[in-house]
Amino acid sequence: MTRLPPKLPDEVKRVIYFQRLACVASVSRAGTIHVSPKGSLAVWDDRTVVWADISSPRTVRNLRENPSTEIAVVDPFTRKGFLLRGRAKVYRGGPEFQRALDLYRSAHHDVDRIRSVVLVRVSRVAAAVSPVYSKGLTEDEVRALWEEWYNIAKGRPKVVVDLVPPGDF
Secondary structure, three states: OEEOOOOOOHHHHHHHHHOOOEEEEEEOOOOOEEEEEEOOOEEEEOOEEEEEEOOOHHHHHHHHHOOEEEEEEEEOOOOEEEEEEEEEEEEOOHHHHHHHHHHHHHOOOOHHHOOEEEEEEEEEEEEEEOHHHHHOOOHHHHHHHHHHHHHHHOOOOOOOOOOOOOOOO
16 A cells, blocks of 8 residues: 555546445454445545445444545456545535535435445555456456456357456456
8 A cells, every 4th residue: 555645646536436336344343344335436525535325334333433444446347446545434414414415416326315424535545456467468358358257147258258267367
């Protein structure tokens, strides 16, 4: 992990914008790690990201007790993304909550289901890159491999791609 420059790099913002799924890690008072998928991660400002609590009571409880968190956001086809480490703050009302509702409303989210929002002030960013690249594959080859794998899983293969065994992601 590297300390964050004065603002989130544009590439980090791009990945957050285009990916519809991120995983948020939190730790309970007893030290139990909890990872929860989030489909609402968004950029709040140049140093902060936000996600909506729709059904995350354990994650929210953990973050109220221990605000340290890490978020993984990865493109499933390129197998590249980022790990964002920071401190979370939960809002159930007030101006931050209302601003977040406006943000989600403008993106056509069902804001009636949002219980709270969590702002994470990012302090460190690390690249998340699959070891598949150590085989010398290009990003286009990795994308083609995983797009084909997705098509096979959906029952609509075009061409069988045999660049990397399925378990070697």
